[in-house]
Amino acid sequence: xxxxxxxxxxxxxxxxxxxxxxxxxxxxxxxxxxxxxxxxxxxxxxxxxxxxxxxxxxxxxxxxxxxxxxxxxxxxxxxxxxxxxxxxxxxxxxxxxxxxxxxxxxxxxxxxxxxxxxxxxxxxxxxxxxxxxxxxxxxxxxxxxxxxxxxxxxxxxxxxxxxxxxxxxxxxxxxxxxxxxxxxxxxxxxxxxxxxxxxxxxxxxxxxxxxxxxxxxxxxxxxxxxxxxxxxxxxxxxxxxxxxxxxxxxxxxxxxxxxxxxxxxxxx
Amino acid sequence: xxxxxxxxxxxxxxxxxxxxxxxxxxxxxxxxxxxxxxxxxxxxxxxxxxxxxxxxxxxxxxxxxxxxxxxxxxxxxxxxxxxxxxxxxxxxxxxxxxxxxxxxxxxxxxxxxxxxxxxxxxxxxxxxxxxxxxxxxxxxxxxxxxxxxxxxxxxxxxxxxxxxxxxxxxxxxxxxxxxxxxxxxxxxxxxxxxxxxxxxxxxxxxxxxxxxxxxxxxxxxxxxxxxxxxxxxxxxxxxxxxxxxxxxxxxxxxxxxxxxxxxxxxxx
Amino acid sequence: xxxxxxxxxxxxxxxxxxxxxxxxxxxxxxxxxxxxxxxxxxxxxxxxxxxxxxxxxxxxxxxxxxxxxxxxxxxxxxxxxxxxxxxxxxxxxxxxxxxxxxxxxxxxxxxxxxxxxxxxxxxxxxxxxxxxxxxxxxxxxxxxxxxxxxxxxxxxxxxxxxxxxxxxxxxxxxxxxxxxxxxxxxxxxxxxxxxxxxxxxxxxxxxxxxxxxxxxxxxxxxxxxxxxxxxxxxxxxxxxxxxxxxxxxxxxxxxxxxxxxxxxxxxx
Numbered sequence: 001x002x003x004x005x006x007x008x009x010x011x012x013x014x015x016x017x018x019x020x021x022x023x024x025x026x027x028x029x030x031x032x033x034x035x036x037x038x039x040x041x042x043x044x045x046x047x048x049x050x051x052x053x054x055x056x057x058x059x060x061x062x063x064x065x066x067x068x069x070x071x072x073x074x075x076x077x078x079x080x081x082x083x084x085x086x087x088x089x090x091x092x093x094x095x096x097x098x099x100x101x102x103x104x105x106x107x108x109x110x111x112x113x114x115x116x117x118x119x120x121x122x123x124x125x126x127x128x129x130x131x132x133x134x135x136x137x138x139x140x141x142x143x144x145x146x147x148x149x150x151x152x153x154x155x156x157x158x159x160x161x162x163x164x165x166x167x168x169x170x171x172x173x174x175x176x177x178x179x180x181x182x183x184x185x186x187x188x189x190x191x192x193x194x195x196x197x198x199x200x201x202x203x204x205x206x207x208x209x210x211x212x213x214x215x216x217x218x219x220x221x222x223x224x225x226x227x228x229x230x231x232x233x234x235x236x237x238x239x240x241x242x243x244x245x246x247x248x249x250x251x252x253x254x255x256x257x258x259x260x261x262x263x264x265x266x267x268x
Numbered sequence: 269x270x271x272x273x274x275x276x277x278x279x280x281x282x283x284x285x286x287x288x289x290x291x292x293x294x295x296x297x298x299x300x301x302x303x304x305x306x307x308x309x310x311x312x313x314x315x316x317x318x319x320x321x322x323x324x325x326x327x328x329x330x331x332x333x334x335x336x337x338x339x340x341x342x343x344x345x346x347x348x349x350x351x352x353x354x355x356x357x358x359x360x361x362x363x364x365x366x367x368x369x370x371x372x373x374x375x376x377x378x379x380x381x382x383x384x385x386x387x388x389x390x391x392x393x394x395x396x397x398x399x400x401x402x403x404x405x406x407x408x409x410x411x412x413x414x415x416x417x418x419x420x421x422x423x424x425x426x427x428x429x430x431x432x433x434x435x436x437x438x439x440x441x442x443x444x445x446x447x448x449x450x451x452x453x454x455x456x457x458x459x460x461x462x463x464x465x466x467x468x469x470x471x472x473x474x475x476x477x478x479x480x481x482x483x484x485x486x487x488x489x490x491x492x493x494x495x496x497x498x499x500x501x502x503x504x505x506x507x508x509x510x511x512x513x514x515x516x517x518x519x520x521x522x523x524x525x526x527x528x529x530x531x532x533x534x535x536x
Numbered sequence: 537x538x539x540x541x542x543x544x545x546x547x548x549x550x551x552x553x554x555x556x557x558x559x560x561x562x563x564x565x566x567x568x569x570x571x572x573x574x575x576x577x578x579x580x581x582x583x584x585x586x587x588x589x590x591x592x593x594x595x596x597x598x599x600x601x602x603x604x605x606x607x608x609x610x611x612x613x614x615x616x617x618x619x620x621x622x623x624x625x626x627x628x629x630x631x632x633x634x635x636x637x638x639x640x641x642x643x644x645x646x647x648x649x650x651x652x653x654x655x656x657x658x659x660x661x662x663x664x665x666x667x668x669x670x671x672x673x674x675x676x677x678x679x680x681x682x683x684x685x686x687x688x689x690x691x692x693x694x695x696x697x698x699x700x701x702x703x704x705x706x707x708x709x710x711x712x713x714x715x716x717x718x719x720x721x722x723x724x725x726x727x728x729x730x731x732x733x734x735x736x737x738x739x740x741x742x743x744x745x746x747x748x749x750x751x752x753x754x755x756x757x758x759x760x761x762x763x764x765x766x767x768x769x770x771x772x773x774x775x776x777x778x779x780x781x782x783x784x785x786x787x788x789x790x791x792x793x794x795x796x797x798x799x800x801x802x803x804x
Contacts, residue, residue, distance in 0.1 A: 001298055006287060012716030013281070013549070016591035016768075019542060019573040023595030026569065030537055030597060033294065034571065035302070037287040043717055044777060055284035059291030059397065061298060072777060075752030124752050126767035129595065180280030181311055216343030216392050231394035232284075241312060241340060269566055274555060281549070301562065303570070305555040323552040327559030327665065329566060448548030449579055484611030484660050499662035500552075509580060509608060 002031040003140045004064040008053050009128065010041040011069070017126070021067075021133040028137025035060075044072040046096045047160040048252060051176045051185070053090070054100035055232050062087035067136045068097045075124040080112040080131050081155060082139070082148045089145070091136050093127075096158040103159065113149035161187050161234075163258065171258045176234065178252055182243020183236045186256050190229040193258070200261040203227060203237070208248050210237060217241070270299040271408045272332040276321050277396065278309040279337070285394070289335075289401040296405025303328075312340040314364045315428040316520060319444045319453070321358070322368035323500050330355035335404045336365045337396040348380040348399050349423060350407070350416045357413070359404050361395075364426040371427065381417035429455050429502075431526070439526045444502065446520060450511025451504045454524055458497040461526070468529040471495060471505070476516050478505060485509070538567040539676045540600040544589050545664065546577040547605070553662070557603075557669040564673025571596075580608040582632045583696040584788060587712045587721070589626070590636035591768050598623035603672045604633045611660040616648040616667050617691060618675070618684045625681070627672050629663075632694040639695065649685035697723050697770075699794070707794045712770065714788055718779020719772045722792050726765040729794070736797040739763060739773070744784050746773060753777070 005025055011017040018039055025032055037056045041049045049070040057066050071078075071093045083090040083098050085107035090098050094111075101107060112135055114122060122130040135148070163173035173187040186203075195201065196213055203210040214226040220240035225247055230236035237244045245251070273293055279285040286307055293300055305324045309317045317338040325334050339346075339361045351358040351366050353375035358366050362379075369375060380403055382390060390398040403416070431441035441455040454471075463469065464481055471478040482494040488508040493515055498504035505512045513519070541561055547553040554575055561568050573592045577585045585606040593602050607614075607629045619626040619634050621643035626634050630647075637643060648671055650658060658666040671684070699709035709723040722739075731737065732749055739746040750762040756776035761783055766772035773780045781787070 004291075004294055006291075010716075013572075014574055014576040015713070015715045016573060016588045017715075019571060019592040020595045022571050023540075023542075023592065023597075023600075026540055026571070027595060027597050030569075033298075035287060035290050035294070036281075037284060038282055040282040052284045056287040056291065059288045059295060061291075061295050064291075073754065076754045123767045125764070129767065177283070179283045179285070180278075218341065218344045228393065231391045231397065272559075272562060274559075301566075303555060303558050303562070304549075305552060306550055308550040320552045324555040324559065327556045327563060329559075329563050332559075445551075447551045447553075448546075486609065486612045496661065499659045499665065 001063075002033055003029070003142070004033045004035055004060050005136050005140050006035045006037050006056065006060065006064065006066045007039070008037040008041065008049060008056070008067065009039045009069045010043045010045070010049070011039045011128070013039050017128060020129045024129055024133035025137040025140060028134065029140035032137070032140040041070050042252070044070065045252070046070055047099075048177055049097045050099040050160055053097065054104070057088055057090070057101075060088070065089045065091060065136050065139050067132055068092035069128040069132050070097055071095065071127060074127050080114065080127065080135065082110050082112060082135060082145065084108045084145055089139050091132050091139070094155050096156050096160075099158045099160050102155075102157050103161065109152050109155045110145070110148045111150060111152050117148055161189070163187055169259050169261065173256045173258060175250060175252050175254045175256060178245045182245040182247075183230070183238045184244055184248070184250070185230060185232055186235050186237065188235045188256075188258060189233055190235055191233070193235060193260070195260050196227060196235065197229065201227075202259045202261075204257040205237070205248050205250055205254065214238070269331070270301055271297070271410070272301045272303055272328050273404050273408050274303045274305050274324065274328065274332065274334045275307070276305040276309065276317060276324070276335065277307045277337045278311045278313070278317070279307045279396070281307050285396060288397045292397055292401040293405040293408060296402065297408035300405070300408040309338050310520070312338065313520070314338055315367075315426075316445055317365045318367040318428055321365065322372070325356055325358070325369075328356070333357045333359060333404050333407045335400055336360035337400050338365055339363065339395060342395050343392040348382065348395065348403065350378050350380060350403060350413065352376045352413055357407050359400050359407070362423050364424050364428075367426045367428050370423075370425050371429065377420050377423045378413070378416040379418055379420050385416055429457070431455055437527050437529065441524045441526060443518060443520050443522045443524060446513045450513040451498070451506045452512055452516070452518070453498060453500055454503050454505065456503045456524075456526060457501055458503055459501065461503060461528070463528050464495060464503065465497065469495075470527045470529075472525040473505065473516050473518055473522065482506070537599075538569055539565070539678070540569045540571055540596050541672050541676050542571045542573050542592065542596065542600065542602045543575070544573040544577065544585060544592070544603065545575045545605045546579045546581070546585070547575045547664070549575050553664060556665045560665055560669040561673040561676060564670060565676035568673070568676040577606050578788070580606065581788070582606055583635075584713055585633045586635040586696055589633065590640070593624055593626070593637075596624070601625045601627060601672050601675045603668055604628035605664040605668050606633055607631065607663060610663050615688075616650065616663065616671065618646050618648060618671060618681065620644045620681055625675050627668050627675070630691050632692050632696075635694045635696050638691075638693050639697070645688050645691045646681070646684040647686055647688050653684055697725070699723055705795050705797065709792045709794060711786060711788050711790045711792060714781045718781040719766070719774045720780055720784070720786070721766060721768055722771050722773065724771045724792075724794060725769055726771055727769065729771060729796070731796050732763060732771065733765065737763075738795045738797075740793040741773065741784050741786055741790065750774070
């Protein structure tokens with residue numbers, strides 16, 4: 001069975017960069033199945049890349065290889081990694097792009113030994129083509145994971161997706177991602193904050209205060225922002241056939257303060 | 269022979285949504301050949317989606333599966349459909365996205381019985397991943413069409429592509445689509461309005477009046493808008509190395525009034 | 537082994553044009569592996585297309601077919617070509633899109649005889665679908681190169697990538713491409729202007745003067761534009777985590793005057 005290789009980068013689609021990587025992968029593994037996740041990650045935005053790959057990988061077949069190249073440190077000493085988790089492989093720089101894989105799955109991390117594992121020249125500015133794509137190509141042609149390089153345990157593990165509790169009833173979280181429809185995906189996981197589905201809450205975003213929950217877009221009153229349990233497993237801020245992001249005027253990384261009324265009283 | 273699955277959505281390319289659908293399809297049919305039509309349909313614009321898929325499907329091999337997810341009614345009771353026409357399969361919501369398939373081809377429509385045909389959980393907000401992609405995956409691995417669900421005949425059949433005759437010599441049509449080059453694709457089919465190729469006409473778009481026809485871009489005088497028999501089978505409004513849309517200042521859905529001088533006299 | 541077909545166009549991703557071409561290719565060669573290079577070439581910008589394909593093709597396996605459709609002359613008498621070079625095939629119009637292939641590789645050029653080689657109707661406005669995609673499909677199913685049509689030697693060969701020497705110490709070049717990160721790719725090949733890596737130079741771009749060289753983005757001082765030997769084989773103008781294009785306020789085609797101090801004195 002040929003292996004799927006997914007690609008997630010901040011390279012955009014106007015340049016030759018993505019195609020150069022694909023050529024390298026097909027040169028090493030001609031039967032690889034290439035699937036773009038996105039190339040429109042905001043340049044250098046590691047948390048956004050971490051969120052997107054964490055949402056995309058799970059639907060693919062086991063054995064798939066997920067290449068993530070958002071890499072402001074290209075050319076420095078930051079390490080190239082391969083992570084194995086839940087039967088999938090993840091290839092990218094040691095800069096936090098796999099943060100949510102680390103927090104959600106048992107994982108084994110290896111630092112790529114480019115000298116022994118690859119056999120090509122390496123430029124200083126395009127490791128997507130010269131390091132990460134060749135590694136993905138080798139894995140796609142089923143070279144053993146153990147040959148990638150030595151196992152490490154000191155890889156960077158940022159926690160982009162953990163709201164901070166600031167008081168009995170209060171948390172501070174953030175906007176992880178704004179999707180095409182203007183939905184704001186928050187860092188509050190629905191499973192951990194299921195309280196909002198049944199009891200009073202207030203989510204404060206700048207000058208705006210959101211106090212209503214919905215389960216489908218169709219049940220929303222137009223012109224108002226709602227909290228909705230999103231398909232990504234996080235609470236999202238949405239509005240009916242409108243951009244909640246524009247309505248609230250906030251962007252990725254903006255703080256979101258949550259107060260859970262009933263819950264806090266119940267446990268105080 | 270592996271089956272082609274094409275994808276047409278309004279999901280854009282910045283998010284994980286399209287990749288999540290592709291993972292689901294490959295999980296059920298690992299040898300499916302995935303081809304993007306576009307993910308840049310204007311959000312919720314059903315007529316635009318109907319036009320685009322009607323133009324794209326015909327060049328693909330028989331047996332191809334065309335997934336169209338432009339679905340403002342996700343989470344409501346609108347039905348998921350599979351349409352079989354001309355040896356191709358079409359998967360999407362019952363909201364008019366297949367309007368031109370219905371008007372152009374003999375077709376058989378089945379409502380997807382998600383309980384018997386699929387075997388997965390279904391979220392309320394992402395039926396692309398949870399309903400439509402699994403259906404496409406099942407068809408790609410050659411599950412029989414009859415097993416999709418019961419046949420129906422009361423599917424929605426809007427007529428986005430039929431100009432209305434308003435007088436002996438006059439019709440009112442519309443702009444179906446604006447392409448990347450600023451060409452305005454009208455709802456006037458060249459085959460039905462071939463008159464304009466040989467006799468005087470006037471197409472009125474807002475304050476502008478178009479009276480000239482061309483067959484190639486090269487023969488146009490710069491700075492002027494022309495009618496041209498487009499490759500899509502419709503008359504288009506074009507300008508030489510310039511955006512006719514910007515020149516005329518109109519958008520999708522704008523009215524286009526056509527007068528056929530010779531024809532009307534000849535048949536009056 | 538199935539053949540790779542890459543696609544480079546100015547069609548954008550909003551319309552059905554690219555998908556229509558892919559359907560045609562898969563109709564003739566169902567096992568072809570389709571890879572997008574980009575569809576975001578600036579409309580009608582032949583030099584930009586020539587640069588992008590020259591950067592992308594080399595990483596792909598031998599036998600790959602590279603389709604380039606940036607074709608302002610569609611419908612006129614400009615000739616459709618197939619070029620064979622370095623074991624790869626290039627399909628596109630005779631308008632200079634293969635300029636850098638011609639200058640870098642031994643090549644054989646054939647004019648497509650559409651009547652004998654293809655067996656389909658040809659519209660006047662969409663040769664991507666009706667001429668170039670069918671040609672790529674035929675090559676992908678291994679029809680012999682010789683059957684494409686007669687060999688020619690008078691194909692257009694512009695030199696987009698050759699700076700002009702204007703004085704002992706001075707050259708005038710240009711901006712070939714601006715990438716997503718705002719890096720300006722110049723027409724100065726690093727191999728020919730390696731002098732700048734070791735001796736004083738000045739590159740003048742409008743009111744700006746660049747006199748510093750860097751090898752990685754990380755070693756740059758923020759807020760300043762540098763020359764850097766780019767992964768494309770050309771000198772690039774870059775800035776650390778910022779858009780050099782915005783910093784300098786110049787675009788594709790802008791003149792870039794280079795003075796090599798040491799070199800000119802040494803050879804005067």
